[in-house]
Amino acid sequence: MSVETDKIEIAFEQLVDIQNTIDTVLKVPKNPGHIGVRDMLRIIIGPQTDSDQEKLSEISSNFLARRQFKALLKSQTLASQTKQAAASSKTTSGQVRRSGDDFDLNLIPSTGDDKLFYMQLKVKNHERFAQISKAEMLFVESKGVFSSVPLPEILDGVSQIMIRQGHPVLDAFHDPEAEFFIK
Amino acid sequence: MSLHNLIVPTTRHAAQILSITREDPDIRSVVCLNDSFQALPISNGYDQFVRRPTGIIEKLLGRSAYRIDVSAPVTQGDSWQLGFCLAHLLHDQDQFSPTNADITIWATGEVDPHFRVRQVDHIDAKIKTSYELLVAEERAGRKVMILAAPENILELSDCVPKEWDVHGVATLNEACAALGIQMPDNHVVQSPDTVKTSEMEPNRIKKYLSATVIALVALVGVNMPYQSLTDSFKYERDGQLRALRMEMRKINRQKNWVATNAFYFFEVFFLLRKSSQLERSLSITTLTLNQDSTAQSETDLICARLSGAIVSAKNLSLVPKTGCPVTFNVKSKAKSDVRVWLAVIDQDNDGSPLTIMKHGADIKPGQQFVTPTVTINNQKTLLIAAISDRPDEAWSGWFNNLLLSDTFDIIELEVDRLTSTGVGVFQARWQPFIELD
Structure with a gap:
């Protein structure tokens, strides 16, 4: 009787081992870097978190995610500045302007020796002035890479942010192919 | 130091x-x-x-x-x-x-x-x-x-x-x-206890008279708001019309007789005059779809007569009850580049203003633009246009407010904002066509 019990236990353990092996083989590993639509929408609509830039980098490195994010961004954006026909224009005072239908972007270097730039967003679309003035985030896509920066309150149609040299938004400013979105 | x-x-x-x-x-x-x-x-x-x-x-x-x-x-x-x-x-x-x-x-x-x-x-x-x-x-x-x-x-x-x-x-x-530092020039403010009174001069009539004249000239000279006037001209030139309004209101609040009058003349002889000149430089004519005499109905004939009609405050055309589809040809006779906004306002069922067409353009002297087609049909249809040789960033908001205004007080306020900063404003209303027996 005891021999039969041992055999049954061994057979049971073998069955459990086989079951575990099958589960392990068949289990589809979950992509740890996967970003769902809900996450993408949260990055666009808010609330913003510290990990958003990291997630934007992950989105930028994934072709499908990039397309999906851009489509979502276009559907949610308050206004955008599409690709430029030519590079941005520079004035004698060193200011650089990037013009669009809904808003202009002006880049003004600080006079201090600290590689700081002031970027001003000036709302141009008077018919949607109030609506556009509610924008809180500036997104940019340049060379397939997304970046974002929070916008301070738009007062009298102008919002001003400070960016250091080397910031991706600054590089995108000089790229005629870059597209800017505000939300 | x-x-x-x-x-x-x-x-x-x-x-x-x-x-x-x-x-x-x-x-x-x-x-x-x-x-x-x-x-x-x-x-x-x-x-x-x-x-x-x-x-x-x-x-x-x-x-x-x-x-x-x-x-x-x-x-x-x-x-x-x-x-x-x-x-x-x-x-x-x-x-x-x-x-x-x-x-x-x-x-x-x-x-x-x-x-x-x-x-x-x-x-x-x-x-x-x-x-x-x-x-x-x-x-x-x-x-x-x-x-x-x-x-x-x-x-x-x-x-x-x-x-x-x-x-x-x-x-x-x-x-x-x-x-132990110096306050920049012209900005020294005295405390009440440091103000000194001058002693009386000897009472000779001539001396009094000349002193009075000198005092008056000095009074005007001292109180003349040179800096504010310079700033106001600069604000107007740069198109900073909100800042201009604020400066004018600031002077008004000071209740300084000389400064108030100086700004009164500035407003009347410079800004309002400019507004009036710009308004007169605007030439608006109506264009209709049926411009020929082969029009079928009486209504078509009336509408056809509107083609080429100059729209002015004094020369209003008669419009049938069914309305006439028209476009507006807007031309500037101003000597400089101008920004023009033109809108047609109707009323909705509640009697609130309803913008049925709004169109704007930057035009050079002698240039013209044509608006989209709009139907003007009764005495409620109002045409409003604004013209300025300054960027419209400062004044387009006032113009938009004017389009939404439904009380006389607000209309008057917005028109005042525009005209008192040198923006020309034009308004015209069509009268209904009344058939006589």
């Missing part, structure tokens, strides 16, 4: 002013937390404190944009104004040095547009948060000076050591005097 270091207290921190940078006039002045390049929430208030017409730093020093870096957050209130203002004055006179200072100044107070220092709240909490830092500054061999409104100094009397140099200052030039 002594070098100074500025500390601006808050109820949570003692913020040291670390640097002042003169920036491009096109940027908005900003207060940054050191090394973060993050604008602090008081930045908007600081920009208004710096920039004309509300700001005093540009009035004092002539520059309109700065960046200030501070060592700790300053997040709300206006008590930073005295400290920031003194820092600007010291910086302008090369006596501001946070690293090599001989004197540490602790300053709190609001500064009004007349350079008067006003008392602030929570003075006891502010001195408590700064106390250790000030003691450390004193131990480092720096003289400590405390500056605040006289009312605040009374509250501080028990909280500060006797060795500290404490000054109650009612005006900015009293604060400058305490620091």
Whole structure:
């Protein structure tokens, strides 16, 4: 009787081992870097978190995610500045302007020796002035890479942010192919 | 010459002013937390404190944009104004040095547009948060000076050591005097107790008469708001029409007879005249779809007659009840490039204004543009146009308000805003066609 019990236990353990092996083989590993639509929408609509830039980098490195994010961004954006026909224009005072239908972007270097730039967003679309003035985030896509920066309150149609040299938004400013979105 | 270091207290921190940078006039002045390049929430208030017409730093020093870096957050209130203002004055006179200072100044107070220092709240909490830092500054061999409104100094009397140099200052030039620096020219404000009265002159009639004439001329000369007029011309030229309105209102509020009259003439003979000239330079004609005489019905014939009709306040066309689809040909006879906005307003069922067409364009002298088609059909249809040789960023908002206005008072206000800043406004209304038996 005891021999039969041992055999049954061994057979049971073998069955459990086989079951575990099958589960392990068949289990589809979950992509740890996967970003769902809900996450993408949260990055666009808010609330913003510290990990958003990291997630934007992950989105930028994934072709499908990039397309999906851009489509979502276009559907949610308050206004955008599409690709430029030519590079941005520079004035004698060193200011650089990037013009669009809904808003202009002006880049003004600080006079201090600290590689700081002031970027001003000036709302141009008077018919949607109030609506556009509610924008809180500036997104940019340049060379397939997304970046974002929070916008301070738009007062009298102008919002001003400070960016250091080397910031991706600054590089995108000089790229005629870059597209800017505000939300 | 002594070098100074500025500390601006808050109820949570003692913020040291670390640097002042003169920036491009096109940027908005900003207060940054050191090394973060993050604008602090008081930045908007600081920009208004710096920039004309509300700001005093540009009035004092002539520059309109700065960046200030501070060592700790300053997040709300206006008590930073005295400290920031003194820092600007010291910086302008090369006596501001946070690293090599001989004197540490602790300053709190609001500064009004007349350079008067006003008392602030929570003075006891502010001195408590700064106390250790000030003691450390004193131990480092720096003289400590405390500056605040006289009312605040009374509250501080028990909280500060006797060795500290404490000054109650009612005006900015009293604060400058305490620091041993000069207030910029033309901005010296006198305290009531420093005003002296002149003695009586001998009573000879001729002398009195000439003295009266001289006094009158001097009175007009002294009270003439040269700076405000110069600024107003500049605002108008630069298209800063909101700033222009604010400057005009500021002068009106001062109730200075000479200044008020000077601005009255400025408004009537320059701005309103310009508005009127621009309005007259606008030529609006109607174009209809049926322009030939083969029109079938009476209505078509009436509508066809509208084609080429000049729209003016005196020459209104008659329109049938069913309405006429028209476009407007808008031409500018102005001598310079202008921006024109034209809108047609109807009324919805509630009687509220309903914009059925709005169209605008930048046009050069002699150029013209044609609007989309719109149906004008009764006496409720109103055409409104505005024209200006300045960018419409400042005035398009007023024009939009005018389109939405449903009471006479608001209409009058918006038209006044536009015309009193030199923008031409044109309005026309069509009358219904009444068939006679």
